[in-house]
Amino acid sequence: xxxxxxxxxxxxxxxxxxxxxxxxxxxxxxxxxxxxxxxxxxxxxxxxxxxxxxxxxxxxxxxxxxxxxxxxxxxxxxxxxxxxxxxxxxxxxxxxxxxxxxxxxxxxxxxxxxxxxxxxxxxxxxxxxxxxxxxxxxxxxxxxxxxxxxxxxxxxxxxxxxxxxxxxxxxxxxxxxxxxxxxxxxxxxxxxxxxxxxxxxxxxxxxxxxxxxxxxxxxxxxxxxxxxxxxxxxxxxxxxxxxxxxxxxxxxxxxxxxxxxxxxxxxxxxxxxxxxxxxxxxxxxxxxxxxxxxxxxxxxxxxxxxxxxxxxxxxxxx
Amino acid sequence: xxxxxxxxxxxxxxxxxxxxxxxxxxxxxxxxxxxxxxxxxxxxxxxxxxxxxxxxxxxxxxxxxxxxxxxxxxxxxxxxxxxxxxxxxxxxxxxxxxxxxxxxxxxxxx
Numbered sequence: 001x002x003x004x005x006x007x008x009x010x011x012x013x014x015x016x017x018x019x020x021x022x023x024x025x026x027x028x029x030x031x032x033x034x035x036x037x038x039x040x041x042x043x044x045x046x047x048x049x050x051x052x053x054x055x056x057x058x059x060x061x062x063x064x065x066x067x068x069x070x071x072x073x074x075x076x077x078x079x080x081x082x083x084x085x086x087x088x089x090x091x092x093x094x095x096x097x098x099x100x101x102x103x104x105x106x107x108x109x110x111x112x113x114x115x116x117x118x119x120x121x122x123x124x125x126x127x128x129x130x131x132x133x134x135x136x137x138x139x140x141x142x143x144x145x146x147x148x149x150x151x152x153x154x155x156x157x158x159x160x161x162x163x164x165x166x167x168x169x170x171x172x173x174x175x176x177x178x179x180x181x182x183x184x185x186x187x188x189x190x191x192x193x194x195x196x197x198x199x200x201x202x203x204x205x206x207x208x209x210x211x212x213x214x215x216x217x218x219x220x221x222x223x224x225x226x227x228x229x230x231x232x233x234x235x236x237x238x239x240x241x242x243x244x245x246x247x248x249x250x251x252x253x254x255x256x257x258x259x260x261x262x263x264x265x266x267x268x269x270x271x272x273x274x275x276x277x278x279x280x281x282x283x284x285x286x287x288x289x290x291x292x293x294x295x296x297x298x299x300x301x302x303x304x305x306x307x308x309x310x311x312x313x314x315x316x317x318x
Numbered sequence: 319x320x321x322x323x324x325x326x327x328x329x330x331x332x333x334x335x336x337x338x339x340x341x342x343x344x345x346x347x348x349x350x351x352x353x354x355x356x357x358x359x360x361x362x363x364x365x366x367x368x369x370x371x372x373x374x375x376x377x378x379x380x381x382x383x384x385x386x387x388x389x390x391x392x393x394x395x396x397x398x399x400x401x402x403x404x405x406x407x408x409x410x411x412x413x414x415x416x417x418x419x420x421x422x423x424x425x426x427x428x
Contacts, residue, residue, distance in 0.1 A: 019376070025388075026352065026397050030368060033353040033394075065369065073369045074376070 003057045004031050006164040007067060014071030023074055035060055061161040080143040089142045093135060098179045100134055101127075105187045173244050178235055185232050192225040201270060214273040220262045227259040249314045253307025257300050264296040338366060340416060342374060343409040346384060349398040375399050383408055 008031070012024045038060060039052045064070060072086055081089050104127050195201055200215040234252050238244055271288040341364050345355060352372050359366055378384045383405035388397050401409065 022397075023372075023376075025395060026372060029351070029394055029396050030353050030372065070369060074373045 002167065003054065003061065003161055003164065004028065004035070005167050007031070007061050007064075007161065009167050010067035010164050011070050014068055015074060019074070027070070031060065031064070058161045062159070066159040067164070080139060081146050085142055085146055089139065092142075093138055094176050095179075096134070096138060097131075098176065098183055100131075102183050102186065105183075105190065173238055173242070175239075178239060182232060182235050185228050185235070189225055189228045189232070192221050192228065196221040196225065200273075214270060216266055216269050220266050220269070224259065224262040224266060227255055227262065231255050231259065244310070244314050246311055246314050249307065249311045253303065253311065256303045256307065260296055260299045260303065264292060267292050334364075337416075338364075338370070338374065339378065340409070340412050341366075342371070342378065343383065343401055343405055343412070346399055346401040346405075349400040351389075351396040351398050355399070378405070 005028070008024050008028045011027060012020050015023055035052050035056060038056055104123075195216060196218055198213055199218065200213040203212045203214055231252065234248060234255065238248050238252075241248070268289065271292065272285060275285045275288065341359060342355070345358055350358065352368065352375060355375075356366060356368060356371055359371075375384065375386075379386055379399065382402055384399050385402045386397050386399045388395055
């Protein structure tokens, strides 16, 4: 029955990789055995799984509980957070990290008039240093919930097997990776616009010194910002549609590959400016150019191959 | 704090959790797949939910108290579990512990 397979697949999504296939096979076998018994109990003696109605399957799966709960039972003991809350903890940590990055970048953008490379490094280090605190706070909240015996029975009773996603649904999108991509694109966009306003990259952070601007082509910055904006729009469209289509995959892949070019030329300008002003070492520039060119070829090739694979997977089967 | 029924249910659940390993090991001298083991235990009066039994079987196998293998000859592939030589030794000790505990408890509850 397709519903059983969808259920097994969904349980598998919450399981650790090393045991996933094994547990899925065992669960599939168990559900089929139970369905046989259920049908045999309500029909003729030689009834089998094939005779089961959808209502039988739905009732069986509802008895078993939501995929998240089943997967949690395999999670073993946790010292702070038990198996019933553990999947929720992981989800909150993943989603919270994305929100945390966005808030941090927004605060950085709002709080400073000139963003320089040293100030960026300082901010990144402070951000990395604050992550353990963020994780710790979330885990403590869940540990308190665990000790308050907060369970998910209310959610369990509402669980409906019909809501299970289809098996290997073409175009299924991962919400977390979509939001991570959106966050990084927005960060890039805010920097591109900031540098566009300044006419280049500021190099000196020391408030006593005059800010030295490494000039960048405004046209290139505009092109990069425009392409990234189109990527953001595409991602938001995919989010609203709740799925990738072949057309959105093709557009996203082409945008990814095209965006690599203005970024490559911008990096070339940065490299030329840095070698000229900061590190006047002979032969360094040709080396940097070679490295960037190799990087561009690699990025474009990987983007196109990865995009082609994803487009193929997005195609509806028959 | 909960009523009497809730308190009893909580303690009973803890008691069952304590004996379930012993019960499972005792029934696996012959290979059984999870569902058949669940039925054997139910027939003998010990109902265990599959959400408890299957993860327990995997944990016992990781602790090398059980061995398992997939058999594909039947209507569908099934994973059969059997007690390991280490499991047999552990079971022998556990049975002794259990007998001692029952004697002590009988003495206390008389």
